[in-house]
Amino acid sequence: MSHKFDPTRAEKLISVQRYQELKPDILLQRLATPPGSTILDLGCGNGFFSFPAAVAMGEGMVIAADVSEPMLSLLNQRNPPENIQVLPVEEVKMDIEDDSVDATVMIALYHEFKSPSDNLAEIKRVLRPEGKLMILDWDPLAERERGPSKDHRVSESKVLSDLGSAGFKVDEHENYVADMWMIIAHNPA
Numbered sequence: 001m002s003h004k005f006d007p008t009r010a011e012k013l014i015s016v017q018r019y020q021e022l023k024p025d026i027l028l029q030r031l032a033t034p035p036g037s038t039i040l041d042l043g044c045g046n047g048f049f050s051f052p053a054a055v056a057m058g059e060g061m062v063i064a065a066d067v068s069e070p071m072l073s074l075l076n077q078r079n080p081p082e083n084i085q086v087l088p089v090e091e092v093k094m095d096i097e098d099d100s101v102d103a104t105v106m107i108a109l110y111h112e113f114k115s116p117s118d119n120l121a122e123i124k125r126v127l128r129p130e131g132k133l134m135i136l137d138w139d140p141l142a143e144r145e146r147g148p149s150k151d152h153r154v155s156e157s158k159v160l161s162d163l164g165s166a167g168f169k170v171d172e173h174e175n176y177v178a179d180m181w182m183i184i185a186h187n188p189a
């Protein structure tokens with residue numbers, strides 16, 4: 001059974017409090033992908049990360065990809081700049097060329113995947129060699145005050161193991177905020 005985000009709750013994804021807490025500028029610094037690069041914001045929702053990433057990429061671009069047409073329509077209503085390419089994708093398959101993306105970011109997405117190993121293989125296909133992957137998601141071990149129920153969360157250790165099986169190399173992992181972990185990995189050349 002899949003647990004996809006309910007688009008009627010999209011407004012809270014772009015609240016001031018969420019920006020203050022998750023700090024997309026810090027995430028961009030940690031990703032260290034230079035201006036001019038192409039970032040894939042997979043499961044972009046209504047664009048929490050896509051908009052600041054597009055500013056940071058300057059002449060580069062952000063592919064804002066999501067399976068949900070309602071979420072992409074909410075993103076479009078926010079008048080994305082020209083360097084955001086809005087891309088509807090399938091549950092796994094993405095209409096993106098091999099080795100064409102410098103970094104992929106997934107915020108609060110991994111726990112919604114139906115078949116994570118297939119998604120990781122597809123992400124590896126589109127990431128260039130040495131391309132980065134940043135994953136941020138809910139910690140099932142944290143006290144639950146918000147977010148998906150604990151049994152719909154995925155542990156950092158499970159994702160570290162999935163990444164190893166998929167051929168990624170993990171560079172860093174940590175608790176980013178009290179109830180969300182972060183992993184930075186790359187696609188070895």
Ligand SMILES: C[S@@+](CC[C@H](N)C(=O)[O-])C[C@H]1O[C@@H](n2cnc3c(N)ncnc32)[C@H](O)[C@@H]1O
Nearest residue numbers: 005013043044045048066067068071091107112
């Ligand atoms: C909780 S929202 C997070 C949105 C955004 N990343 C953020 O942090 O504000 C999860 C998003 O992932 C999308 N999603 C779920 N499964 C997906 C998949 N297999 N591929 C792409 N997007 C997916 C959902 O439609 C939803 O917009």
